[in-house]
Structure formats: C-alpha cells, structure tokens
Amino acid sequence: MPASAQGTQKLLDHWLWGMLKAAETLGSVEVFMRVAEEAALKRFFLMERRGFRPTTDPRATIIAYTQRLGAEGILDETDLTARTDGDKVHVEIGAKCPYRKTCTRRRDEEASVYCFRARALSEMLRITQAKHYDWRLESFGVPCQITLAPSHLEVIEHGK
Amino acid sequence: MTDLWGKLEAAIDDLSEITDIKAAAVVRRDGLVITHSLPDSVDPKLVAAMTAAIVGTSEMATVQLDQGRFERAVIESGGGKLISMGAGDEALLVALVYKDANLGLVLMGMERVAKRVDGLLRSGGT
Numbered sequence: 001m002p003a004s005a006q007g008t009q010k011l012l013d014h015w016l017w018g019m020l021k022a023a024e025t026l027g028s029v030e031v032f033m034r035v036a037e038e039a040a041l042k043r044f045f046l047m048e049r050r051g052f053r054p055t056t057d058p059r060a061t062i063i064a065y066t067q068r069l070g071a072e073g074i075l076d077e078t079d080l081t082a083r084t085d086g087d088k089v090h091v092e093i094g095a096k097c098p099y100r101k102t103c104t105r106r107r108d109e110e111a112s113v114y115c116f117r118a119r120a121l122s123e124m125l126r127i128t129q130a131k132h133y134d135w136r137l138e139s140f141g142v143p144c145q146i147t148l149a150p151s152h153l154e155v156i157e158h159g160k
Numbered sequence: 161m162t163d164l165w166g167k168l169e170a171a172i173d174d175l176s177e178i179t180d181i182k183a184a185a186v187v188r189r190d191g192l193v194i195t196h197s198l199p200d201s202v203d204p205k206l207v208a209a210m211t212a213a214i215v216g217t218s219e220m221a222t223v224q225l226d227q228g229r230f231e232r233a234v235i236e237s238g239g240g241k242l243i244s245m246g247a248g249d250e251a252l253l254v255a256l257v258y259k260d261a262n263l264g265l266v267l268m269g270m271e272r273v274a275k276r277v278d279g280l281l282r283s284g285g286t
Binding site: 025026027028029030031032034035132152153154155 | 164165188189190191192193194209212213216217218219220221223250251281284
C-alpha cells in the first residue's frame with residue numbers, strides 16, 4: 001500500500017519522539033537538536049530556498065521563511081503570526097503545527113516540551129541575520145507562544 | 161564585538177599562556193563557539209559541538225551513576241589531552257593540552273578561568 005500523508009506524519013511523530021529521547025539519554029538535547037537543525041537548514045537552503053529572501057528585519061525574515069515552507073507544502077504558513085517587540089520577536093503558532101502531536105504527547109507524559117519550530121527559527125535567524133537568537137517557549141497550547149531574543153553571548157562562525 | 165566578548169577573549173588568551181596548554185576555547189552549551197585560540201587547522205565549530213556533547217553526556221553519566229556533581233571530562237589520546245569543564249550555566253571551557261603536561265597546573269588554571277568566564281557572563285561583562 002503506498003505511503004499516505006497521514007502515514008508520513010506518523011513517521012515524523014515517531015522519529016521526533018525517538019530523536020528527543022536519544023538526545024535526552026545522552027544528556028545533550030540542546031547541542032544535538034541545534035546541530036541537527038543547522039545541518040537540515042543548510043541543506044534546505046541549498047535545495048529549496050528559491051524565492052526566500054531574508055532581510056535585516058528578523059520578523060519579516062521569519063514570515064518569509066515560513067511562507068517558503070508553506071509553498072513547499074511542509075507546513076501551513078497561515079498558522080504563524082509574529083510581532084516585533086524592541087529587538088525581540090514574539091511568535092504564535094496555532095493548531096496546525098506539524099509537531100503538535102509530538103509536543104502534546106510529551107506534555108501528557110510530563111516530559112518537557114521541546115519546541116522544534118522555535119529551534120528552527122532560532123537557527124534560521126542565526127544563519128540569515130549573522131546573529132544568535134535565544135528562543136523560549138513561553139507557553140504550550142493553542143497557540144504556542146515563543147519569544148526569540150538576541151543572545152547576549154555573541155558567537156563566531158569562523159576563525160578569530 | 162562587545163566588551164563582554166573582549167573580556168572573554170582576554171580570559172582565553174591568559175589561559176593559553178600556560179605553557180602546557182596548546183589551545184583553548186569558550187563555547188556555549190548548545191555547541192557554538194564564543195571565542196577560541198584553536199589552530200587554523202581545526203574547525204572551531206566542530207570542536208565546540210563535540211565539547212558540548214562530551215560535557216552533556218558526561219554530566220548525564222555522573223547523575224545516572226549517582227556519582228555526584230560532574231567536575232570535568234579528560235580525554236587522553238596519543239597526541240595529548242582534551243579537557244572540558246563547565247564555566248557557569250551558559251558556557252563551557254575546553255583546552256587542548258600536551259601529552260606530558262603538568263595536569264595539576266593546567267587544571268588550576270582552567271578552574272580559575274572557568275570561574276572568571278562564569279563571572280563575566282553573569283555580570284554581562286560590566
């Protein structure tokens with residue numbers, strides 16, 4: 001029987017669950033998920049980024065990036081809103097997030113909710129803005145509320 | 161770069177002056193480089209990610225094995241040692257050390273700089 005969209009979603013749910021469990025077991029959730037996201041994004045930008053034009057405005061870049069993902073059928077771009085608050089960006093993501101099932105299961109099992117979308121946006125901003133943004137899941141629900149703020153800890157990409 | 165970064169860079173430069181230390185770096189716990197004195201032949205991003213993974217896994221191991229608080233990880237190889245430790249909640253300190261290094265001296269120096277880095281990060285460099 002050919003794979004269905006529903007079946008592919010199930011595969012994603014189980015894979016994400018397994019990845020997070022593995023990262024937790026190894027005690028390296030943040031580094032594992034960041035490195036995985038960085039590698040995935042670089043590949044995405046290489047293969048799928050046509051039409052995505054980041055600007056120096058992080059909010060506009062988040063919207064443009066999300067629209068690019070929507071155009072690829074990866075997620076529903078209408079499900080995300082973002083607003084600027086000084087140098088921070090507040091993002092809200094609704095019920096259609098493809099990771100929602102995994103996060104809900106984590107919450108139901110009293111494990112910490114790790115926001116894959118926030119991780120992706122943080123890493124995307126680091127690549128496009130050449131500036132590190134820390135992310136914080138303010139609340140999990142419908143909508144999920146995320147804050148992205150410039151880190152006080154600057155990082156360097158290459159040698160000194 | 162900010163004043164905080166300059167002070168962190170100075171801390172790494174001071175550590176690198178210990179004769180037995182080949183190179184050092186301050187990295188974030190999510191595996192990104194803050195500052196380093198690693199040789200050009202080394203990818204600092206890779207070192208940062210591996211250090212964060214080594215420390216994260218080591219911390220988990222000490223907890224799971226009920227051995228108390230993690231202090232440092234020492235990896236020995238033919239070419240020398242790789243020593244990594246926490247530098248507060250946000251950062252890690254890693255040093256590449258010669259094979260026949262005076263480990264006592266090295267560890268004292270690293271612990272001093274780790275405290276300094278922690279202090280700088282807490283105060284924002286002010």
